[in-house]
Amino acid sequence: MGGQDSGLWPVRASDADRDRTIRVLRERVAEGSLSHDTFIRRVDRALQARNRDELDDLVGDLEPAGRLRRATSIVATLSDATARLKAAWRAPRLPRLQLPDDGRDRLTIGRTPECDLVLSDPTVSRHHAELWRRSDGWLLVDLGSTNGTRLNGWRLTEPVTIRPGDNVAFARVRFRFSGR
Numbered sequence: 001m002g003g004q005d006s007g008l009w010p011v012r013a014s015d016a017d018r019d020r021t022i023r024v025l026r027e028r029v030a031e032g033s034l035s036h037d038t039f040i041r042r043v044d045r046a047l048q049a050r051n052r053d054e055l056d057d058l059v060g061d062l063e064p065a066g067r068l069r070r071a072t073s074i075v076a077t078l079s080d081a082t083a084r085l086k087a088a089w090r091a092p093r094l095p096r097l098q099l100p101d102d103g104r105d106r107l108t109i110g111r112t113p114e115c116d117l118v119l120s121d122p123t124v125s126r127h128h129a130e131l132w133r134r135s136d137g138w139l140l141v142d143l144g145s146t147n148g149t150r151l152n153g154w155r156l157t158e159p160v161t162i163r164p165g166d167n168v169a170f171a172r173v174r175f176r177f178s179g180r
Helices: 015-031 036-048 052-059 065-090
Strands: 096-098 106-110 129-134 137-142 149-151 160-162 167-170 173-179
Touching: 015 036, 015 052, 036 052, 137 149
Parallel strands: 096 173
Antiparallel strands: 106 129, 129 137, 137 160, 149 167, 167 173
């Protein structure tokens, strides 16, 4: 904080020295490394301090802000990565939806045997959705199904292009689109 003894007597504390000490205490309480009660006691002592040494003693046991902030940031990053890894591990392994490469430009999806892709789950509508081949890929269209068609978790309200790796759900039946 600026002051060791210069000679035999300690250097008198200025208002700026007190302000710096109180700012450090305030930062540590905000970071959670200092309790509110300790903060109050130390601010009282800072206001009564007669020299810089007394002020230095009030913050000498506290970790410098930069190190604590870096450590907190590292822990938060590791925690976030761990949470993402756990979520990915627990995510269901979806079956692949691979479309036939027989030249058809339109495929129907639903519960009835007339559909190109028959899904026997009772949550799937009889005529649930369609896939249309386009020059840039496939377009997925919901046909007003009761339980909806979803792409990557979002319910379709209009035709949308699907890409390899997308999650596609027809009511409760889910796939990972593999393309073609």
